Amino acid sequence: MTxxxxxxxxxxxxxxxxxxxxxxxPGPRSRExxxxxxxxxxxxxxxxxxxxxxxxxxxxxxxVDGNSFIDLxxxxxxxxxxxxxxxxxxxxQEQVGRFTHTCFMVTxxxxxxxxxxxxxxxxxxxxxxxxxxxxxxxEAVENAVKIARSYTGKQAVVAxxxxxxxxxxxxxxxxxxxxxxKSGFGxxxxxxxxxxxxxxxxxGLDGPTAAKxxxxxIEKQIGAANLAAIIIEPIQGEGGFIVPAPGYLKALSEWxxxxxxxxxxxxxxTGFARTGAMFACEHEGVVPDLITTAKGIAGGMPLxxxxxxxxxxxxxxxxxxxxxxxxxxVACAAALAAIATYESDGLVERARGIEAVMLPILxxxxxxxxxxxxxxxxxxxxxxxxxDPVTGEPDAALTSKVASFGHQHGVILLTCGTYGNIxxxxxxLAIGDDLLREGLxxxxxALEAS
Numbered sequence: 254m255t256x257x258x259x260x261x262x263x264x265x266x267x268x269x270x271x272x273x274x275x276x277x278x279p280g281p282r283s284r285e286x287x288x289x290x291x292x293x294x295x296x297x298x299x300x301x302x303x304x305x306x307x308x309x310x311x312x313x314x315x316x317v318d319g320n321s322f323i324d325l326x327x328x329x330x331x332x333x334x335x336x337x338x339x340x341x342x343x344x345x346q347e348q349v350g351r352f353t354h355t356c357f358m359v360t361x362x363x364x365x366x367x368x369x370x371x372x373x374x375x376x377x378x379x380x381x382x383x384x385x386x387x388x389x390x391x392e393a394v395e396n397a398v399k400i401a402r403s404y405t406g407k408q409a410v411v412a413x414x415x416x417x418x419x420x421x422x423x424x425x426x427x428x429x430x431x432x433x434x435k436s437g438f439g440x441x442x443x444x445x446x447x448x449x450x451x452x453x454x455x456x457g458l459d460g461p462t463a464a465k466x467x468x469x470x471i472e473k474q475i476g477a478a479n480l481a482a483i484i485i486e487p488i489q490g491e492g493g494f495i496v497p498a499p500g501y502l503k504a505l506s507e508w509x510x511x512x513x514x515x516x517x518x519x520x521x522x523t524g525f526a527r528t529g530a531m532f533a534c535e536h537e538g539v540v541p542d543l544i545t546t547a548k549g550i551a552g553g554m555p556l557x558x559x560x561x562x563x564x565x566x567x568x569x570x571x572x573x574x575x576x577x578x579x580x581x582x583v584a585c586a587a588a589l590a591a592i593a594t595y596e597s598d599g600l601v602e603r604a605r606g607i608e609a610v611m612l613p614i615l616x617x618x619x620x621x622x623x624x625x626x627x628x629x630x631x632x633x634x635x636x637x638x639x640x641d642p643v644t645g646e647p648d649a650a651l652t653s654k655v656a657s658f659g660h661q662h663g664v665i666l667l668t669c670g671t672y673g674n675i676x677x678x679x680x681x682l683a684i685g686d687d688l689l690r691e692g693l694x695x696x697x698x699a700l701e702a703s
Contacts, residue, residue: 268310270685272663272692273321279303280318301667302660309336312684314665322660323692326667327681330490330522330634333549333591334600335683340590341552348586355582357386358575364585371592372560375531378540383566385559386580390521390547391419393557394484396574397543398423400559401482401515404568409479411471413450415492415671418484418519427484429492430671446475450489451497454627454638460500467501468508477512482543487533490522493670494636494677496629502537509542515565517543521557522634525549526595526682529605529632536631552594554587556580600682604632610686611635611678614693622700624651635678637696638670647672651703658699664692 279287283304290300304316314324314336327333334341348364357365369384376382387393398410410427412418418427420434426441428434435441448470449456451463458466471480487502489495509516518541523533527549530536534544543561550556555578559566594600608631615637619625623642630636639648639655652674659666669675676696680689 268308268313268315269321270311270313270688271321272313272323272688272695273319274663275320276318278320278661280316280320282317286317301656302665310338310683311335312681312688320663323664323688323695324684325678325680325692326665327679328553329548329667330527330679331548332553333525333527333633333682334552334594334598335681336553338552338591338594338683340594341554341587344586344590345554345583348583351582353581353583354578356577357580358572362582362585364582364589365580368556368558368580368585368588368592369560371589372546372558375592376544376546376560377532377534378562380540381563382560383563385566385574386585387557387559387576388555388578388581388584389419389557390519390545391421391424392576392579393521393545393547393559394418394427394517394519395421395423397484397517397545397559397561398482399574400543400561400565400569401517403570403573404565405481405513405515407479407481408444409446409475410444410481411446411448411475411483413448413467413485415450415452415489415495416447416484416486417489417491418486446471450485450492450495451501452495453498454495454629458498460498460502461504463498464501464504464508467505477514480512480514482515482517483509484517484519486519486521486523487537487539488523488528488631488634490677491669493638493672493675494630494634496631499537502534502539506539506541515542517541517545519545521545521547525591526600526604527632527634527679528630529601529608531595531601533631550591551584551588552591554581554584556584556588595682603682606686607633607680607682607684607689608635610689611693614690615696618693618697618700624648624700630678633678633680633682636669636675639674639676647674649673652676654703655696655699658702659692659695662695662698664695666696 373382412427418424423442426445448467524546547557626640627638656666
């Protein structure tokens with residue numbers, strides 16, 4: 254399966270779907286831009302793969318030196334419909350010609366309402382819902398917590414081991430990993446607590462047993478009477494693509510419902526067909542009270558949302574929610590086009606097809622290399638955990654070598670995990686099977702060379 258997209262930058266018929274390295278990495282033009290970046294941008298903003306993009310689409314990204322990379326990162330799960338997806342480009346261009354901004358809190362516009370209605374329809378559950386729009390995943394998480402506190406009149410919030418929820422003050426408190434996200438940036442927001450996650454590869458527990466352990470911590474250390482919300486990623490992202498054991502999410506959700514605690518599913522990374530369901534909660538039959546979305550929502554334009562039960566969403570007073578750019582009309586136009594593409598092009602099914610290609614190859618690699626401790630994930634959200642084969646301890650150094658090898662050989666690979674030992678695969682749903690296989694062959698070569 255080979256999918257190509259119109260090259261909106263050059264006006265050409267398509268962007269060649271191929272891996273092509275024509276210079277050293279980084280090439281001369283990228284090195285010039287890196288020097289300018291060093292002089293103009295703070296060092297705290299790093300670049301994992303030190304090249305600069307010229308054009309991207311389908312399953313490839315082409316840098317300013319003409320090198321074409323297989324894109325197995327999609328800007329961290331953002332361009333699921335493909336970069337410069339035709340419907341998104343057309344919708345953005347049309348909306349820019351109408352107006353770029355009014356602030357929805359000053360004068361409304363139909364696109365905001367259209368997106369809210371779409372999310373109310375698409376997210377799990379058939380209850381009455383409301384949606385508020387924001388700019389980033391961290392904003393959505395912050396506002397979900399605000400809404401839960403307003404509704405319950407309680408303050409405490411529980412997040413989980415290995416969690417990642419953002420880089421703002423509150424979301425740093427919710428995030429588990431210190432470096433690079435939290436170190437030196439405190440003090441953090443109070444009334445944030447942490448419970449153990451289900452991590453089958455590491456803890457060996459089934460879902461109900463792991464949930465019982467987490468609930469015991471919550472009840473003993475916080476108490477349901479003080480707890481406004483539980484927030485959890487149905488499949489963890491930055492924490493290591495950890496898939497909780499079956500039954501874990503359901504048990505937490507049922508406990509929250511029985512104890513007047515708002516259950517928030519952070520689907521910023523897992524949402525919009527990424528896992529082979531429109532939302533990852535669906536795999537476990539979980540209907541969250543609130544769900545946060547961003548990343549894949551708008552084909553690369555900045556947009557985020559909180560969607561949830563009407564009675565909870567309506568709890569904050571008028572004016573208590575909002576933001577100058579929240580639900581920007583251009584981003585809303587992009588979101589409507591992206592959502593239509595997910596539905597009309599069968600991208601939920603395509604994510605399952607990507608899983609069917611990737612998992613057998615990665616498990617074959619695992620069988621041949623004991624340093625691949627675990628292969629896990631769903632849909633187009635797959636990962637390998639690299640370890641010392643004798644001790645089982647995380648091997649961050651090997652992970653870094655594999656990613657670097659991929660970069661030098663034309664494959665964009667992202668690392669993650671609390672211990673830095675996870676290679677995560679987030680291909681665009683528009684990628685062809687041939688590119689997927691070629692990219693995974695480079696991973697195989699990287700392991701053989703390391």
